[in-house]
Amino acid sequence: MENFKDKVAVITGGASGFGREFAAIGARLGMKLVLADVQQDALDKAKSELEAQGAQVLAMRCDVRHAAEVQALADAAMAAFGAVHLVFNNAGVGSGGLIWENTQADWEWVLGVNLWGVIHGVRIFTPLMLECAKKEPGYQGHIVNTASMAGLLNAPTMGVYNVSKHAVVSLSESLYQDLKLVEAPIGASVLCPYFVPTGISQSHRNRPADVKDDSAPTASQRAAQAMSDKAVTSGKVSAADVAESTFNAIRDGKFYIYSHPGALGNVQKRMEDIVMQRNPGDPYEAAPHIREMLQAKLKAG
Numbered sequence: 001m002e003n004f005k006d007k008v009a010v011i012t013g014g015a016s017g018f019g020r021e022f023a024a025i026g027a028r029l030g031m032k033l034v035l036a037d038v039q040q041d042a043l044d045k046a047k048s049e050l051e052a053q054g055a056q057v058l059a060m061r062c063d064v065r066h067a068a069e070v071q072a073l074a075d076a077a078m079a080a081f082g083a084v085h086l087v088f089n090n091a092g093v094g095s096g097g098l099i100w101e102n103t104q105a106d107w108e109w110v111l112g113v114n115l116w117g118v119i120h121g122v123r124i125f126t127p128l129m130l131e132c133a134k135k136e137p138g139y140q141g142h143i144v145n146t147a148s149m150a151g152l153l154n155a156p157t158m159g160v161y162n163v164s165k166h167a168v169v170s171l172s173e174s175l176y177q178d179l180k181l182v183e184a185p186i187g188a189s190v191l192c193p194y195f196v197p198t199g200i201s202q203s204h205r206n207r208p209a210d211v212k213d214d215s216a217p218t219a220s221q222r223a224a225q226a227m228s229d230k231a232v233t234s235g236k237v238s239a240a241d242v243a244e245s246t247f248n249a250i251r252d253g254k255f256y257i258y259s260h261p262g263a264l265g266n267v268q269k270r271m272e273d274i275v276m277q278r279n280p281g282d283p284y285e286a287a288p289h290i291r292e293m294l295q296a297k298l299k300a301g
Helices: 017-028 040-052 067-081 104-135 159-181 200-206 219-233 239-252 261-275 288-300
Strands: 008-012 032-037 057-061 086-089 141-146 186-192 256-258
Touching (some): 017 040, 017 086, 219 288
16 A cells, blocks of 8 residues: 555554554545544544644544444444545553453453454455445555564463464454455555553553453452553653554555564564474563563562
């Protein structure tokens, strides 16, 4: 996808983090924006700021866990702008702790947003974009699914999140292959950021009532939260940097997008463990202090 001016971009999780930065670049490139988020005040603020920059913006509250709400988003985008060219299935949340200590509500919340949100986005918007391509000469489209380096690695105390993001990587690779198979004028990418300051470590602030868990956090969940807060807030690569890299990848037709390519050494080791039939290696081999910190917090209770 090379030309962005006057094209329509749909962005879930569009009021903060990566989504907000995608919107900022889209506005700068002259795109029409459809923003979706569960946090109404942040959504209103983003819409106001982007409109002040001259962008055309449709903003809708949307819980991507629910197919009907994603369908309503698609319908509203078509009613407002008549086409969709670029989709960012970006909404995401996090939850940590030892994998057997996560509640059913934890699983339903994280998989609901991180995986089902992407499933609904792909299932609803891909056919819509294929129809748009039939009506628009020279149509070019692209779908970006936000996964994580946690979709390629399996660090301890991040199990629910790891599972959700591994599934997004698989879904995205499958989407890429299927689009190629039918020779669609639509590209696909998967974004795999590492620790970037986006606010995801505080995603529980928007956790819906139907998947609330009022039980006290376990020692492992407290440890995972502390580690996530520290890692995310101390990240040197910004969400704006990642958004720029993402748009460059869309232009170049690149599938895998990384915020920290240096972390790929750990991915290579994991792949070698699989091929060589070795037991999984230590994901913190290069940073043993993190494992030691986790173990210390678990022992302290």
